[in-house]
Amino acid sequence: xxxxxxxxxxxxxxxxxxxxxxxxxxxxxxxxxxxxxxxxxxxxxxxxxxxxxxxxxxxxxxxxxxxxxxxxxxxxxxxxxxxxxxxxxxxxxxxxxxxxxxxxxxxxxxxxxxxxxxxxxxxxxxxxxxxxxxxxxxxxxxxxxxxxxxxxxxxxxxxxxxxxxxxxxxxxxxxxxxxxxxxxxxxxxxxxxxxxxxxxxxxxxxxxxxxxxxxxxxxxxxxxxxxxxxxxxxxxxxxxxxxxxxxxxxxxxxxxxxxxxxxxxxxxxxxxxxxxxxxxxxxxxxxxxxxxxxxxxxxxxxxxxxxx
Amino acid sequence: xxxxxxxxxxxxxxxxxxxxxxxxxxxxxxxxxxxxxxxxxxxxxxxxxxxxxxxxxxxxxxxxxxxxxxxxxxxxxxxxxxxxxxxxxxxxxxxxxxxxxxxxxxxxxxxxxxxxxxxxxxxxxxxxxxxxxxxxxxxxxxxxxxxxxxxxxxxxxxxxxxxxxxxxxxxxxxxxxxxxxxxxxxxxxxxxxxxxxxxxxxxxxxxxxxxxxxxx
Numbered sequence: 001x002x003x004x005x006x007x008x009x010x011x012x013x014x015x016x017x018x019x020x021x022x023x024x025x026x027x028x029x030x031x032x033x034x035x036x037x038x039x040x041x042x043x044x045x046x047x048x049x050x051x052x053x054x055x056x057x058x059x060x061x062x063x064x065x066x067x068x069x070x071x072x073x074x075x076x077x078x079x080x081x082x083x084x085x086x087x088x089x090x091x092x093x094x095x096x097x098x099x100x101x102x103x104x105x106x107x108x109x110x111x112x113x114x115x116x117x118x119x120x121x122x123x124x125x126x127x128x129x130x131x132x133x134x135x136x137x138x139x140x141x142x143x144x145x146x147x148x149x150x151x152x153x154x155x156x157x158x159x160x161x162x163x164x165x166x167x168x169x170x171x172x173x174x175x176x177x178x179x180x181x182x183x184x185x186x187x188x189x190x191x192x193x194x195x196x197x198x199x200x201x202x203x204x205x206x207x208x209x210x211x212x213x214x215x216x217x218x219x220x221x222x223x224x225x226x227x228x229x230x231x232x233x234x235x236x237x238x239x240x241x242x243x244x245x246x247x248x249x250x251x252x253x254x255x256x257x258x259x260x261x262x263x264x265x266x267x268x269x270x271x272x273x274x275x276x277x278x279x280x281x282x283x284x285x286x287x288x289x290x291x292x293x294x295x296x297x298x299x300x301x302x303x304x305x306x307x308x
Numbered sequence: 309x310x311x312x313x314x315x316x317x318x319x320x321x322x323x324x325x326x327x328x329x330x331x332x333x334x335x336x337x338x339x340x341x342x343x344x345x346x347x348x349x350x351x352x353x354x355x356x357x358x359x360x361x362x363x364x365x366x367x368x369x370x371x372x373x374x375x376x377x378x379x380x381x382x383x384x385x386x387x388x389x390x391x392x393x394x395x396x397x398x399x400x401x402x403x404x405x406x407x408x409x410x411x412x413x414x415x416x417x418x419x420x421x422x423x424x425x426x427x428x429x430x431x432x433x434x435x436x437x438x439x440x441x442x443x444x445x446x447x448x449x450x451x452x453x454x455x456x457x458x459x460x461x462x463x464x465x466x467x468x469x470x471x472x473x474x475x476x477x478x479x480x481x482x483x484x485x486x487x488x489x490x491x492x493x494x495x496x497x498x499x500x501x502x503x504x505x506x507x508x509x510x511x512x513x514x515x516x517x518x519x520x521x522x523x524x
Binding site for chain 2: 038043053058060220
């Protein structure tokens, strides 16, 4: 079945369902992360539904401060970037309900949306006027520029191997068994991309952007109440969308919702378990790291695709 | 010239009596219709739901004023683990709901505490930790610490002791959660209604007052 078989209204309905589902799933993953990290540290940890409690609590708060228009648009940009990213990637391959709006060349658009959210957040947080926000933005943008390089190289390698910039066709090229996944047919690109994923997810060892110890909470320092809730739900859907993208690029997509949920979970927890073991990098160490082996793997992946 | 610093006498009598509102359930963040005692039942139900969420997701401002702050650290460790109760530390007042005044409060820190407290979004609560916040404790005759915190800021829960152990802190948090759920923890509302009285007290003790009238 192709996506065009659904008319506009049912399509919109399923879009809303999948976005809400992605937010809900992202929040649950957030709860599981806190629980898992607590268990690793020998604690009981909060209930799995704790992110929901936090989200609704901040929704019920009100603020009376004024920081300027861009400050208020920051979380909106962030959420828009996350939702835009999510809606361009097919979640369940071949299912018109969850195929979303994949089109030829959407991979470039996807990469733009990944940047867009962070940039909007940076503009908004800077208008908050808090020096800590600005410090964190500088760190975040440096780190982002660094991990974008290996990630872009990996994407270029995959696109060259498939001969298409369409996520839909990249997933289609991997059908027919685990051996067809780009994780195994192009392991160099997978190495580059999954190392870049660590920086993208901003958990330890690359969590200096949000560094809760020295620069209080990073860019969101001045954000509160409903802005905070927009950012929390944006972060939830952004996390899921990134994992869905990686699933489509390297793990052969998913043909059922259950497969999508399981694959997203494992991709997400790749960064969590690395973060549980490794301490934090400083910004220049992180930049040096991403420009080292991950970039080398990315260049090698592109060369391998061109030569063989 | 006598350079001895003389501590001004705190006002006697405590907070104004009889003005503390008795709203059925603490709700809303601004004074308005929700303050009316005869709120419709659906509003009361909604307020109960909101209070349940608020009580189970307490974000504590990571700011220690005195030695009591040392008792906050073990709360995050495996032995006491405050995160299991939904309590988390937030490093910025904009995202905090609970301010713990941990022990003695120097006049100099009082300024910062007032500033931080007013920047927190309502509803917000103050937990006063240790004897020093009640009567000055061992610093009762110190030249630069305050003796009674509730003359300057509204306190919702006192935790007695010098120092209270982390178990006492957890018990205090549970008491705060119980009070929030019942809608009794409305110190922030008391502060807004009696702002003039609080400001008068604050200005009496902070001689070099350079704060705005309210720190938004």
